[in-house]
Amino acid sequence: MKTWFFTEDAYPYLPDPDTYESIRVNLPNKHYDPDIGADLYHRYLDMWTAADEIGLEIMLNEHHQTATCVVPAAPLMLSILARETKRARLLILGNPIGNRNTPVRVAEEMAMVDVLSRGRLECGFVRGVPYESAPANVIAFRGTERLWEAHDLIMKAWTHHEGPFNFEGRFYHMRQVNIWPRPYQQPHPPVWVTIGSAGSGVQVSKHKHVGAVFLAGYNGIRTIFDGYRSGYREAHGSEAPLDRLAYCALIHVGENESRAREGAEKILWYMTSNKVAAQWNNPPGYHPPHVAAMIMKGTRGGAGVPLNPQLDDQMARGNVFAGTPDKVFEQIKAFWEYSGGFGHLLMMGQAGFLSYGDTLSSMQLFNDEVYPRLRELTESYDPDRMAYLRNSLPDVEATSLGDLGFAFVR
Amino acid sequence: MADGNTESITLQGIELPYMRRGSGQTLLMLHGGGGPVAPMPFAARLMERFDVIAPIHPGFAGTRIPDHFDDIHDLKFLYLDFIDALDIRDAVLMGFSMGGWTAAELAVMTTARFSRLVLVDSVGVKPGDRDTRDVADVFALHPAELLKITWHDTAKAPNPAEMDEDALAAMAGNRIALALYTFDPYMHNPKLPGRLHRIDIPTLLIWGESDGLVTPEYGAAFRDMIPGARLAVIPEAGHAPQAEQPEAFLSEFLAFAT
Numbered sequence: 288m289k290t291w292f293f294t295e296d297a298y299p300y301l302p303d304p305d306t307y308e309s310i311r312v313n314l315p316n317k318h319y320d321p322d323i324g325a326d327l328y329h330r331y332l333d334m335w336t337a338a339d340e341i342g343l344e345i346m347l348n349e350h351h352q353t354a355t356c357v358v359p360a361a362p363l364m365l366s367i368l369a370r371e372t373k374r375a376r377l378l379i380l381g382n383p384i385g386n387r388n389t390p391v392r393v394a395e396e397m398a399m400v401d402v403l404s405r406g407r408l409e410c411g412f413v414r415g416v417p418y419e420s421a422p423a424n425v426i427a428f429r430g431t432e433r434l435w436e437a438h439d440l441i442m443k444a445w446t447h448h449e450g451p452f453n454f455e456g457r458f459y460h461m462r463q464v465n466i467w468p469r470p471y472q473q474p475h476p477p478v479w480v481t482i483g484s485a486g487s488g489v490q491v492s493k494h495k496h497v498g499a500v501f502l503a504g505y506n507g508i509r510t511i512f513d514g515y516r517s518g519y520r521e522a523h524g525s526e527a528p529l530d531r532l533a534y535c536a537l538i539h540v541g542e543n544e545s546r547a548r549e550g551a552e553k554i555l556w557y558m559t560s561n562k563v564a565a566q567w568n569n570p571p572g573y574h575p576p577h578v579a580a581m582i583m584k585g586t587r588g589g590a591g592v593p594l595n596p597q598l599d600d601q602m603a604r605g606n607v608f609a610g611t612p613d614k615v616f617e618q619i620k621a622f623w624e625y626s627g628g629f630g631h632l633l634m635m636g637q638a639g640f641l642s643y644g645d646t647l648s649s650m651q652l653f654n655d656e657v658y659p660r661l662r663e664l665t666e667s668y669d670p671d672r673m674a675y676l677r678n679s680l681p682d683v684e685a686t687s688l689g690d691l692g693f694a695f696v697r
Numbered sequence: 698m699a700d701g702n703t704e705s706i707t708l709q710g711i712e713l714p715y716m717r718r719g720s721g722q723t724l725l726m727l728h729g730g731g732g733p734v735a736p737m738p739f740a741a742r743l744m745e746r747f748d749v750i751a752p753i754h755p756g757f758a759g760t761r762i763p764d765h766f767d768d769i770h771d772l773k774f775l776y777l778d779f780i781d782a783l784d785i786r787d788a789v790l791m792g793f794s795m796g797g798w799t800a801a802e803l804a805v806m807t808t809a810r811f812s813r814l815v816l817v818d819s820v821g822v823k824p825g826d827r828d829t830r831d832v833a834d835v836f837a838l839h840p841a842e843l844l845k846i847t848w849h850d851t852a853k854a855p856n857p858a859e860m861d862e863d864a865l866a867a868m869a870g871n872r873i874a875l876a877l878y879t880f881d882p883y884m885h886n887p888k889l890p891g892r893l894h895r896i897d898i899p900t901l902l903i904w905g906e907s908d909g910l911v912t913p914e915y916g917a918a919f920r921d922m923i924p925g926a927r928l929a930v931i932p933e934a935g936h937a938p939q940a941e942q943p944e945a946f947l948s949e950f951l952a953f954a955t
Contacts, residue, residue: 308839312837421836421837424881425881426876426877426880426881428762428873428876428877564839565839565840566836566837566838566839566840567837570836570876571836571872571873571875571876571877571880572873572876572877574869576866576867576869576870576873577862577866577869579866579869579872579873580862580865580866580868580869581865583840583857583865583868583869584857584858584860584865
């Protein structure tokens with residue numbers, strides 16, 4: 288099991304939420320103080336470099352026009368880390384290539400980072416959450432189709448070495464593609480794609496890319512992973528290796544139960560802060576009509592995460608792993624077995640006001656006391672035993688998903 | 698869809714449903730982003746005087762968006778085929794909102810089959826400069842705010858809370874189709890103003906005085922781009938004067954078209 292330290296790089300110093308409509312898209316940037324922002328950038332970079340030193344891998348992402356993630360250009364952060372870190376794998380999850388209509392530029396940036404880091408890049412591609420449509424000024428309709436065509440173009444740009452090639456597709460039209468540099472890793476850096484439903488997993492599995500699931504919890508994880516696994520089986524005639532699946536949860540490890548809870552409550556800021564106006568949740572073409580209709584009717588919120596999460600509830604759902612090292616290991620092991628197994632744990636280990644010190648302390652405890660046991664767990668992975676476990680653990684009763692009902696692909 | 702009034706024709710591999718009722722001069726009616734207008738009371742009145750033909754744009758009212766469709770021009774070429782296939786002649790062409798834009802795009806291609814053009818609270822041009830939002834961003838407005846600027850009297854607007862699931866899903870589908878046709882460039886074709894001089898048939902623009910989505914000032918600017926066009930503004934009506942003030946709407950339309 289590889290564990291990836293992840294923070295969204297939030298700017299949490301905001302006015303009372305009652306004074307603004309939405310933290311996404313239209314929150315005026317007068318609320319952003321560049322002095323504080325500079326401190327935050329350096330603090331987050333310090334956290335990632337600490338992860339490198341502690342022994343964890345590194346993950347970062349990007350969003351636009353939001354205080355929840357002040358990294359609108361993840362490749363910039365990534366390039367700094369390519370230079371400042373020594374050991375860790377560098378996962379960008381990911382490049383929103385359905386919205387960012389410059390696939391060749393993405394291929395070039397990623398090749399640069401791969402070379403700079405001497406082959407430590409892991410490159411993710413995402414469709415992005417619904418509230419990315421307005422900032423990109425790109426219609427969400429056919430976002431998945433655009434993502435896959437851009438993916439094909441990027442893969443070809445990475446792996447074609449005999450001079451310019453032609454690519455005139457449904458969405459992208461390039462006639463002289465010949466990127467310099469080419470990637471360090473051959474034939475190309477490992478590729479990740481976020482998945483949020485059984486169907487989206489199938490397509491990712493055909494390419495043998497890593498399928499990463501965010502906060503699907505007990506309610507969703509089996510369906511999504513099963514979609515990937517069956518797609519993999521069908522496409523390749525063998526079982527999907529563990530390292531083809533990843534799960535992202537909010538994680539905080541404390542030296543005792545009360546410190547752990549205190550830290551976990553702070554990380555819940557990721558959910559509580561996500562006040563999103565209805566119009567940004569439901570851009571035309573993101574959701575299929577019947578889901579969009581439910582949002583329009585107001586029977587379901589669309590923010591993707593609940594605004595008033597309770598820690599115990601989120602832990603029971605499998606969205607948060609928190610506690611002493613023993614407890615956190617038990618929680619992850621239980622979820623791992625229930626899910627059928629995965630090889631990557633994406634650790635959202637910092638959000639909101641969780642301090643640098645508490646973040647590092649949690650990382651260190653995780654690395655020293657949880658990580659070795661997780662490695663043992665995955666090393667002892669036995670498909671037959673997993674099948675037995677799987678059958679002895681019934682599906683979690685489909686409870687109301689509340690605001691967590693949407694298969695967002697972050 | 699499959700009620701007694703709807704037929705369909707296959708063009709470009711697309712099964713295009715349309716309603717045809719009434720007799721008299723042909724009136725080709727192109728609906729707006731809200732979906733088909735043919736079921737509205739004003740349309741029934743028109744059927745007493747006209748042979749009303751009202752197709753449903755692909756993607757609306759629960760129909761599928763064709764894979765090759767990207768923008769308003771795909772719709773335009775579908776309707777060029779449509780008027781040929783039905784051999785429509787000497788018709789009044791009327792379009793509402795984005796249907797008005799489509800009608801204007803058709804008219805600049807050819808007016809051979811049309812005798813009159815009517816644009817109702819129509820989008821399609823951009824009279825203002827790059828810093829001016831000429832058409833309200835319907836995809837970026839809170840639903841309550843959108844309702845307020847679209848209707849003079851919001852009590853007359855359809856209420857999603859009272860719709861059944863199919864109607865709601867169709868409404869959500871309409872919004873997706875509207876976005877496909879209008880998203881970028883937003884609600885207009887930058888080339889259209891340079892082509893509107895080709896419209897050589899009498900043209901009337903009908904506008905709701907309280908339309909906050911595309912204002913009467915926008916209507917006046919649009920009128921000025923079309924040779925000899927006239928603008929009729931209807932009081933106490935928003936973006937859909939045909940729904941909010943059907944009598945006033947009909948009287949303007951009939952005075953022009955008959």
